[in-house]
Amino acid sequence: MRKHLFILPLIFVLTLYSCKKLEYTSPFVEFIKMNLQTKGTISQPDIGIRYEGEEIPWKNNSLKILAGEGRFEFYLKSNNEVLLDTIINVIPSEDIFYLYQLDPRDIPVIIKDDTKSIPPPPEGFLKIRIANQAKVMFPEGFDVIFHLDLGKGWEPVYTIENVSSKLSDYHIFPKPANGQEYSLSFINSITKEPIKLRNGTAFLGTVGSMFNVGNSTIMSLYLNENARRCTSYSLVGTNGGCYTVDFMFLFKN
Incomplete structure (x- = not known):
């Protein structure tokens, strides 16, 4: 009887050890x-x-x-x-x-x-998401408006709203045709006032061929600001300072 009493605690200890070890070796834990x-x-x-x-x-x-x-x-x-x-x-x-x-x-x-794991956009389209790192120029977030020259000047064709410091959801819109490029303007997400240059006109900046980068169709970007000396009216003027605006790639595929 005493031998059995000794064996029971031993079995209990082994059982506990096995259960604890199961946390690391169970096939159900990945x-x-x-x-x-x-x-x-x-x-x-x-x-x-x-x-x-x-x-x-x-x-x-x-x-x-x-x-x-x-x-x-x-x-x-x-x-x-x-x-x-x-x-x-x-x-x-x-x-x-x-x-x-x-x-x-x-x-x-x-x-x-996640550019390698998400489905690509349809042929001839881009899948883009944007984050805001221009905290002085856009402290409250902004809407970015994409414009194309369709023969009658720059016309708005797509808007991404409420861009914040966190990457937005992906947006799908047409990739510019060869020889075309997007121009961008920005408005305050809350007041809907356009971002203006020092001379009072609304900012409208071209981004060159950055949306025609090889075969890349999925892109994550952030908007950055660079402080400049206020020597030109072509700079964005805000909060007593002057800035240029740049889009920088985080990821592309």
């Missing part, structure tokens, strides 16, 4: 590799990651995590300051995630390059 990189002003060696409250290694742009939603904390190793606490949904794919911070004064965000 571990995947997450491709996570940095973009902008953030340097990967300076950043630590806690996943579901536990420290995890970040080597060669790779994290080993569970498939599905998980909580990520990104912090500075130097002082343990948490830069971003967020939920990310990760599924097996070719998608690349970026911890992105264009301006050190901004809270970093997670952006996903």
Whole structure:
């Protein structure tokens, strides 16, 4: 009888160990590799990651995590300051995630390059999404209006509304024909007032051939501003300063 009493606790301990081990070896638990990189002003060696409250290694742009939603904390190793606490949904794919911070004064965000995994647009069309990093010029967000010269001057053909610091949803619209290019204008998303040059006329800027980049049809872009000396009326004037406007590629495929 005493021998049986000794064996029962042993069986109980082994059972607990087996259950705990099941968390890591069960075929129903799917571990995947997450491709996570940095973009902008953030340097990967300076950043630590806690996943579901536990420290995890970040080597060669790779994290080993569970498939599905998980909580990520990104912090500075130097002082343990948490830069971003967020939920990310990760599924097996070719998608690349970026911890992105264009301006050190901004809270970093997670952006996903899904250009290789999403369906392409129809033939002759583009699939585009945009984010706003022109925080002085467009602190409240903006609408971007695409214009084409259809023989009677520049005419609006498509509008993406409420562009903010987060990447918009994808928008599908025609790719310019050979020899054509889009011009862009901007209006305040709230007041609907156009963005103006220093001489008081509405801004209308060409973007050259950036939407005719080889065979690229899926693009993620951000709008950036560059401060300039106020020496020309062709600059955008706002908040007492002068700026040029640039679209920069994040991803394209």
